[in-house]
Amino acid sequence: MLELTVISPVLLWTAIAIYAASFVAYAFDLARRSQATADAKTVREGELVGVGARGGAPTVTATGAAADPAPQRFVMARIGTSLTILAWVFHLAAVVTRSIAAGRVPWANLYEFAMIGTLLIVLVYLVVLTRIDLRYLGTFITGLVVVLLGLAATNFYVAVTPLMDPLKSIWLIIHVFVASLATAFFALAFALSVIQLMQARRERLVREEAAKTGPGFLRTLPGSDRLESLAYRFTIIGFILWTFTLIAGSIWAQDAWGRYWGFDVKETWTFVIWVVYAGYIHARATRGWRGNPSAWLSIVGFASVMFNFTIVNVFFKGLHAYSGLS
Amino acid sequence: MSSSRSDLNDQKDPVDTDPLRPSDHIDGDDTIVQPKLGFVGWLRWGWRQLTSMRTALILLLVLAIAAIPGSIFPQRMADPNGVTQWERNNPDIFPVLDSLKMFDVYLSPWFSAIYLLLFTSLVGCVIPRIKHHLKALQARPPRTPARLKRLADFRAVERTSTDAAADAAASIDIAQKQLKALGYRVERYDAGRTFSVSAERGYWRETGNLLFHIALVGVLITVGVGGGFAYTGQRVLVEGETFANTLLDYDSMNRGRFVGDGALTPYSMRLDSFDVTYQPFGEPGSGQAGDFSANVTLKENGDTRTGSVKVNHPLEVGGDRIYLLGNGYAPTITVRNADGKVVFKNSVPFLPQDTSMTSLGVVKVTDGMPEQLGLLGFFYPTTGVLDTGAFFSAYGDLTNPTLTLDVYSGDLGINEGTPRSVYVLDTTGMTKLTGRTTDVESIKLTPGKTADLPNGLGTVTFEDESPAGATDLTHSVKRFASLQIHHDASSVWVLVFALLALGGLMLALFVPRRRVWVKATHSGDGVALEYAGLARGEDPTLGAAVDDLVAGHARLLDAAGVTAAREAEDESEPPASEPPASDTPKVD
Ligand code: HEM
Secondary structure: OHHHHHHHHHHHHHHHHHHHHHHHHHHHHHHHHHHHHHHHHHHOOOOOOOOOOOOOOHHHHHHOOOOOOOOOOOHHHHHHHHHHHHHHHHHHHHHHHHHHHHOOOOOOOHHHHHHHHHHHHHHHHHHHHOOOOOHHHHHHHHHHHHHHHHHHHHHHOOOOOOOOHHHOOHHHHHHHHHHHHHHHHHHHHHHHHHHHHHHHHHHHHHHOOOOOOOOHHHHHOOOHHHHHHHHHHHHHHHHHHHHHHHHHHHHHHHHHHOOOOOOOHHHHHHHHHHHHHHHHHHHHOEOOOOOHHHHHHHHHHHHHHHHHHHHHHHHOOOOOOOOOOO | OOOHHHOOOOOOOOOOOOOOOOOOEOOOOOOOOOOOOOHHHHHHHHHHHHOOHHHHHHHHHHHHHHHOHHHHOOOOOOOHHHHHHHHHHOOOOHHHHHHOOOOOHHHOHHHHHHHHHHHHHHHHHHHHHHHHHHHHHHOOOOOOOOOHHHOOEEEEEEEEOOOHHHHHHHHHHHHHHHHHHOOOEEEEOOEOOEEEEEEEEOHHHHHHHHHHHHHHHHHHHHHHHHHHOOEEEEEEEEOOOEEEOOHHHOOEEEEOOOOOHHHOOOOEEEEEEEEEEEOOOOOOOOOOEEEEEEEEEEEEOOEEEEEEEEOOEOEEEOOEEEEEEEEEEEOEEEEEEOOOOEEEEEEOOOEEOOOOOOEEEEEEEOOOOOOEEEEEEEEEOEEEEOOOOOEEEOOOOOOEOEEEEEEEEEOOOOOOOOOOOOOOOOOOOEEEOOOOOOOOOOEEEOOOOEEEOHHHOEEEEEOOOOOOOOOOOOOOOEEEEEEEEEEOOOHHHHHHHHHHHHHHHHHHHHOOOEEEEEEEEEEOOEEEEEEEEEEOOOOOOHHHHHHHHHHHHHHHHHHHOOOEEOOOOOOOOOOOOOOOOOOOOOOO
16 A cells, blocks of 8 residues: 555645645635724724623624624635635545555554544534634634644654554544544634633723724624633533543553553643643633633643643653654 | 523522532622631631632642643652662752652642642532532422513513413413423412413533532542552563462562452463564564563463463453563573583573663572672674674564673672662672673673683573474574553442543533523413523523424414414514624524
């Protein structure tokens, strides 16, 4: 299957290129939104700007222009989404060919973890798009995916090799897949939390009647409350998947290493991430912690996930030495 | 709409069915209680602080931070050699960090203090909530609020009727049945011309939350208590050797506080053979070893059976699980003294140093020589020679094995009673007789060959273990398996509690808890129906649920012929409807 091992990286680079293009389209979209709201502002000079607390309808609540007749059409966002779908198809093809070439699930070393993890991030994003318009996250999602895939393809690439003994287990399929899926949900929650912080800042500036209220595209986005509740919903799904990852990993460790928990480096970080997100969930239920502080915890949580995925995999010594890099 | 902060306060429930929360919970009552003077008052105040949301949150964050040093510094429990190495590299700061327990983070007093406080807080928080929840489980749904309009999720429908008084009651009967079928607990509150049903569901949310937190305590306790009854031992077995499951026969053994000397199940195990395959030269991953299998014969209670120990597939014997931890070569070495008498003969496990199985081993000849003798050996299964003349192993399998030995004579230091590792030769107090820094070359042997020891001390032989008629050297050296025998009956319980926690978590996060009211008022030729929903905690689908309720109720009313839909020209739009849907939120 030599051909496939050549085709797979080519497909992957193609996907990266298209993701990059969709990143540009999404970036233009945000710029256009800023432009559009700036125009609208000059037209409706002096009109009261009310900040919707519930954020049920972002355009309306953010500008207070309930009578605005023309529905917003985000052409660049549409192009961005179409390109993302196209890129995802290539990405999927790259993963599938890799899997066929290896004759096993395509998530057994760092290069493959990166491929499957980003594939799931985009998948979750696209699936959610059919129900909730999150295209304002497009730049973040495609940007993250381009960076991670680029990093993986240039620095983490390894040829297909047979699995090491400890990886020959049904738990490889379950544990790693669910961990990747959890990561995808955390990634979306992270992006929402970042925008939530920006939006909260804008809302504060609007309340203080400041002259400058930050990036204009924020006006076209939901209010910070709604962003927070969306972030929360993604996080709890991610948290449940992560809890499962933790349990499945322990069962596997029991079989492979003779103990279910040993504070191996990777185990430690998985635990730290779990506790941080438990903290986030608590924070949202604690007076004085809802809003910005809990958003920061979501950001810290995802930073730990990324740290665990890159730095811990590459530089820390432990039993989970499956990056495939030497 | 997804938050219950918009609660109605104009109603007094006979029994408050809301979950009990610490006072600094986002839905808490916010009463700031000043501690009453006096010892008990302060104690109560302190306990309240400990069991508050804020304390739990901060302890969680501190726990996360406290766990991190254990991933930076090697830990004794997981990697004792790493600790020794670290000490060697950083002799100056090692004692400082060690006194801070940086190498035993998870057993340290400060780490223990954090999680014990956290769990104390947890128990203190959960107990009153359990009591409260048990009561709430028996309570009836609260009285229908006088003005449902004020709720966020409110719908109103007008229907025509020829007998409005009877139909109003009948339509609430139908709503009551409908809600009951949807899993709500229902209660009728009829008064005068208005009929209403009050319904509540989602008690599983709080049950799940409590289950989750209690199960965490369960995990902690089973881990703690279970450890006391667990034991883990290591044993290196060379092909052909037999191990008996007694304390004496282990190379090392860690046992819990409550494991007695007689706790081990009697059985014995012989290592018949050890299988391993290597990726051939020229293929991707060349030289990578895999498919390890330690094939054993077990004797237990007079029964004999065979089995194999593989990675990911431990072997179960008499309540123990046997794991494969490592493997390597055990060259058989015979040493004879000057008289030709055998003074040492054994298959000596050599510890692998790299992936090509360059291995290091030690032979200790204690008796039969003028002085004690130590042989420090290197073993290369596939020997290659560097330009410098030094040997290396090019491949893990046995193709052309070589054994090199350096000879030391003197005092092995094993008579003073200090325990010495069999894998380490302490050369202080010994004289080096061969190899670098001496003028005698190191001894080099291939299987079946014998060489003279220096100074006429005798000979040493590297035995060829190949079976009769072998044409190559692939079986010329025995292999060993390093096995771990583990006993821990509590691990199943840890798993049970972990799964309970997972189940509880899913209930707590996904079961919506909500109240719903349906009210009918008759007036002349019609019945005014009002519907309202109220979220108790996070509930993103409440609006849709109320819409479904309205639609379902209309269908049931039509089917039963109770009232009729009014022609839709007037305000069939719910008064407190959603803002017009824009491009952005397709679904809320
Ligand atoms: C080992 C420590 C703890 C962990 C890992 C933990 C984790 C969690 C998680 C994951 C949730 C979300 C699930 C749900 O809403 O039911 C939660 C909720 C909750 N926890 Fe904890 N918890 C811990 C300790 C505590 C303590 C000490 C308290 C009491 C102060 C507490 C009180 C609560 C409350 C009241 C909720 C419900 C929050 C809400 O209304 O959304 N927890 N906890």
